[in-house]
Structures are given as C-alpha cells and as structure tokens.
Amino acid sequence: MQLLEMVAETGSISAAARRMEMSYRRAWLLVEELNEIFNVPVVETAAGGSGGGGAKITAHGTRLIALYHELQKEADALVEAKFASLKT
Numbered sequence: 001m002q003l004l005e006m007v008a009e010t011g012s013i014s015a016a017a018r019r020m021e022m023s024y025r026r027a028w029l030l031v032e033e034l035n036e037i038f039n040v041p042v043v044e045t046a047a048g049g050s051g052g053g054g055a056k057i058t059a060h061g062t063r064l065i066a067l068y069h070e071l072q073k074e075a076d077a078l079v080e081a082k083f084a085s086l087k088t
Contacts, residue, residue: 001068003030007043008057008065016055031055038064 006016017027031043042061046054057065 001065003027004034004042004057004061004065007031007055008061011054011056013043013045013055034061034064 003016003020003022006019007013010016010019013027013031014024017024020027034042038060040060041058042064043055044058046056
C-alpha cells in the first residue's frame with residue numbers, strides 16, 4: 001500500500017520507487033500485479049512528461065488505499081484489546 005500512496009504523492013512509479021529505495025522494475029511489477037489482482041487498474045500510466053512518464057492512482061486505487069487504512073485501524077484496535085485483556 002505504501003507504494004500506491006507514494007505513486008499518488010509523486011505522480012510517478014519511478015519517483016515513488018526512488019523514494020522507497022526500490023528498483024523501478026520491482027515497483028512496476030508490483031503495480032502490474034495489483035492491477036491484475038483487482039482486475040481493474042489501480043494505477044494508470046501515461047507516456048511523456050518530465051522524467052519520461054507519469055502515473056496516477058485511479059478511483060479504485062483510492063478506495064483500495066482507504067480500505068487498507070480502515071482495516072489497519074481495526075487490526076490495531078483488535079491487537080490492543082487482546083493485549084489489554086492479558087493484563088487483567
């Protein structure tokens with residue numbers, strides 16, 4: 001999910017990969033895998049522009065990021081509740 005968030009922030013898969021200290025190839029493969037898993041694009045790319053191309057998160061990708069954060073909050077709350085129950 002961090003890669004999607006970084007693509008949204010930078011507007012570029014390569015810039016996102018650099019910021020995450022990841023190879024462009026690895027980032028591209030992850031984006032392609034996500035697009036295939038969800039059977040709809042979560043990231044769209046465009047040729048041209050500064051640095052050779054751009055990328056944007058689709059509406060589906062934005063929903064995916066939001067869902068991830070929602071699930072992460074629920075998981076954190078569950079873990080916290082389980083640990084709290086061990087203290088009593």
